[in-house]
Amino acid sequence: MSIEVLGNCIGCNKCVVVCPFGAISMVNKKAVIDLTKCTLCSLCVSVCPVKAIVIKREVFKKDFSEYKDVWVFIEFLDDYDLLKMGEIKKVSFELLSEGRKLADKLKNKLCAVVLCDVNRDYEKILKEYGVDRVYLIENKDLLPYDTEVYSACIVSLITKYKPSIFLFPATYKGRDLAPRIAANLYVGLTADCTGLDINKDGLLVQSRPAFGGNIMADILSPNSRPQMATVRPNVMKVEKNYRENVEVVRENTKITPDLRRVKIVKRIINPSSSSIKLENAEIIVSGGRGMKTKERFEILFELAKLLDGCVGASRAAVESGFIDKKHQVGQSGTTVRPKLYLAFGISGAVQHIVGMKNSDRIIAINKDPNASIFSVSHYAIVGDAYDIATKLIDRLKVLKNRG
Amino acid sequence: MRNIFVCIKQVPDTTEVKINPKTGTLIRQGVPSILNPYDHFALVCALKLKKENPDFLINVISMGPPQAKSVIQLALALGCDNGYLLSDPSFAGSDTWATSYALSMAIKKIAKPDLIICGMQAIDGDTAQVGPGIAAQLAIPQITFCQEIELRENKLIAKKHIDDGYDIVETSLPCLVTMSMPKDFELPFPSFVDIVQSLSKEIKIYSAKDIGADENLIGLAGSPTQVLRIYPPPREVKTVYIKSSSVEAVERMIEIMRNENFIK
Numbered sequence: 309m310s311i312e313v314l315g316n317c318i319g320c321n322k323c324v325v326v327c328p329f330g331a332i333s334m335v336n337k338k339a340v341i342d343l344t345k346c347t348l349c350s351l352c353v354s355v356c357p358v359k360a361i362v363i364k365r366e367v368f369k370k371d372f373s374e375y376k377d378v379w380v381f382i383e384f385l386d387d388y389d390l391l392k393m394g395e396i397k398k399v400s401f402e403l404l405s406e407g408r409k410l411a412d413k414l415k416n417k418l419c420a421v422v423l424c425d426v427n428r429d430y431e432k433i434l435k436e437y438g439v440d441r442v443y444l445i446e447n448k449d450l451l452p453y454d455t456e457v458y459s460a461c462i463v464s465l466i467t468k469y470k471p472s473i474f475l476f477p478a479t480y481k482g483r484d485l486a487p488r489i490a491a492n493l494y495v496g497l498t499a500d501c502t503g504l505d506i507n508k509d510g511l512l513v514q515s516r517p518a519f520g521g522n523i524m525a526d527i528l529s530p531n532s533r534p535q536m537a538t539v540r541p542n543v544m545k546v547e548k549n550y551r552e553n554v555e556v557v558r559e560n561t562k563i564t565p566d567l568r569r570v571k572i573v574k575r576i577i578n579p580s581s582s583s584i585k586l587e588n589a590e591i592i593v594s595g596g597r598g599m600k601t602k603e604r605f606e607i608l609f610e611l612a613k614l615l616d617g618c619v620g621a622s623r624a625a626v627e628s629g630f631i632d633k634k635h636q637v638g639q640s641g642t643t644v645r646p647k648l649y650l651a652f653g654i655s656g657a658v659q660h661i662v663g664m665k666n667s668d669r670i671i672a673i674n675k676d677p678n679a680s681i682f683s684v685s686h687y688a689i690v691g692d693a694y695d696i697a698t699k700l701i702d703r704l705k706v707l708k709n710r711g
Numbered sequence: 712m713r714n715i716f717v718c719i720k721q722v723p724d725t726t727e728v729k730i731n732p733k734t735g736t737l738i739r740q741g742v743p744s745i746l747n748p749y750d751h752f753a754l755v756c757a758l759k760l761k762k763e764n765p766d767f768l769i770n771v772i773s774m775g776p777p778q779a780k781s782v783i784q785l786a787l788a789l790g791c792d793n794g795y796l797l798s799d800p801s802f803a804g805s806d807t808w809a810t811s812y813a814l815s816m817a818i819k820k821i822a823k824p825d826l827i828i829c830g831m832q833a834i835d836g837d838t839a840q841v842g843p844g845i846a847a848q849l850a851i852p853q854i855t856f857c858q859e860i861e862l863r864e865n866k867l868i869a870k871k872h873i874d875d876g877y878d879i880v881e882t883s884l885p886c887l888v889t890m891s892m893p894k895d896f897e898l899p900f901p902s903f904v905d906i907v908q909s910l911s912k913e914i915k916i917y918s919a920k921d922i923g924a925d926e927n928l929i930g931l932a933g934s935p936t937q938v939l940r941i942y943p944p945p946r947e948v949k950t951v952y953i954k955s956s957s958v959e960a961v962e963r964m965i966e967i968m969r970n971e972n973f974i975k
Binding site: 480500519573578 | 723725726728742776777778798800803804806807808811834835836837838839840841842843844846847848852853854855856868872873874875876877878879880881882883886894930931934935936937938939940941942943944945948949950951952953954957958960961962963964965967968971973974975
């Protein structure tokens with residue numbers, strides 16, 4: 309495993325500037341890489357105009373022909389009652405919809421992995437989203453969720469049935485469980501993916517943002533199976549895809565009581581978080597620093613109410629104290645995919661854009677015609693955000709009174 | 712003595728990262744390296760436990776290039792006892808699997824852990840996978856995304872995030888926890904005197920050989936994931952500009968929202 313600068317280096321300095329670790333210097337107009345600083349992140353390889361930097365990887369030729377099918381872990385809502393199973397979470401349907409496309413490309417089956425206390429005909433719901441087969445473990449000791457119990461059950465399913473791809477939601481639960489499984493199996497796991505595809509070699513291409521959303525990386529796990537990924541909620545679109553028949557494979561996995569080493573003493577469900585529900589909102593009225601003051605920002609609540617939507621915010625608005633952090637949209641807040649996203653006075657930092665650019669319709673209002681938010685907006689209104697928001701409220705009120 | 716391990720990472724301050732709009736590449740110049748804020752909070756939690764339980768020894772461990780020593784120095788100045796840096800060109804290119812393997816091998820070599828505290832994720836990669844990876848390698852329980860932790864006898868109690876709220880959970884030591892951070896938490900920095908005094912504490916540097924790591928399981932060779940390419944986030948929307956008066960702009964908005972059935 310090594311990195312090397314070839315003789316065709318033209319000394320253009322692009323790699324020196326781009327290296328996040330300051331590992332490259334120019335000596336006699338040739339790039340020299342300091343191996344004690346280099347982390348082989350490959351940024352220099354991607355900017356080199358003459359392909360003079362190469363990372364040499366050893367290519368394992370392993371036989372993975374036994375591994376097939378696309379699996380999705382089905383996550384359920386947490387209930388206040390620890391011994392009660394909630395409904396299937398929306399993110400599970402998002403993953404199934406995406407998994408169906410991957411399975412079609414590979415001509416594989418789409419399989420759902422369901423761990424539950426009692427099967428409530430889950431296969432009937434799942435087959436509406438393109439599921440061909442359900443791997444079902446039914447056991448009352450699966451409640452409440454426990455990392456090691458779930459990990460043990462899933463590892464046993466994987467070793468027995470050998471999936472090629474396994475998707476988990478990038479929720480608190482999925483991000484707790486998937487790395488434990490991947491570590492135990494010594495397989496590749498890519499976190500918080502926002503895009504998935506199959507390349508010409510039949511490998512899963514996993515796209516994810518890094519450096520706070522400033523760059524995207526495509527990641528492969530060519531030498532291990534299953535290829536595991538956690539997928540960010542609200543990025544993939546839910547698409548129904550009815551199946552006539554669904555096969556149910558029941559596994560009687562034994563769960564020994566001493567496997568459960570973490571005890572839940574008490575559960576607190578936030579009443580406030582359910583009233584906001586930004587991630588499920590169909591219309592979001594969002595504001596940024598361009599709203600100028602807290603008082604001015606607050607008119608967005610009135611606008612959201614008129615439109616039957618929720619209020620979102622940029623990090624700048626949160627940091628300026630206009631609104632609570634739980635309304636923040638973006639890389640360090642909530643990722644949203646509403647039908648309509650209105651952005652008032654948001655300049656469009658990358659970290660905000662990655663959290664909202666998948667919205668179906670984006671209308672942005674900003675007085676700067678070069679604001680970055682416009683590059684992802686369908687409609688760019690150049691003007692004063694507060695002025696337009698107040699006028700829009702007045703217009704909507706008139707319409708409402710008339711209707 | 713009981714041993715707490717805190718795993719920390721030096722990261723570029725991603726809030727300072729800018730993009731060259733022409734090439735779409737990161738502008739690295741002038742971006743400071745900092746201690747990952749979640750790891751910084753993990754140190755705060757470890758120091759609080761030590762205050763209440765003086766029999767704890769806090770071992771700080773990081774993996775990275777030699778300049779990552781500075782974040783360990785910061786941890787020592789804050790009051791941690793021992794500092795270790797895993798630094799070896801053969802660690803380069805380690806993904807989360809290979810990193811958790813190396814860190815777990817180092818922990819095993821240094822002392823039997825009673826408690827391992829990690830930040831929930833690093834702000835440069837945002838993976839949150841190394842903590843659970845270490846717990847799996849060491850076969851100890853994990854509690855992820857904790858907001859608060861405390862010790863009662865030999866039990867660790869944690870308040871951890873779940874999607875719609877919190878769980879209060881407990882487990883016996885040894886275990887691993889990963890910390891998220893309460894909002895508006897003010898991270899402490901050491902005084903000048905603390906920094907000067909900490910300079911006498913030695914930071915041990917370990918190579919892959921020193922920790923007995925299998926060279927096939929570290930670095931790029933040992934990493935099951937491979938970065939295929941890095942590129943600027945794609946933008947593919949066709950934007951319609953509306954540069955009329957505010958009254959007309961509002962009429963256009965009403966028209967758009969009406970056409971698409973957002974309003975009647």
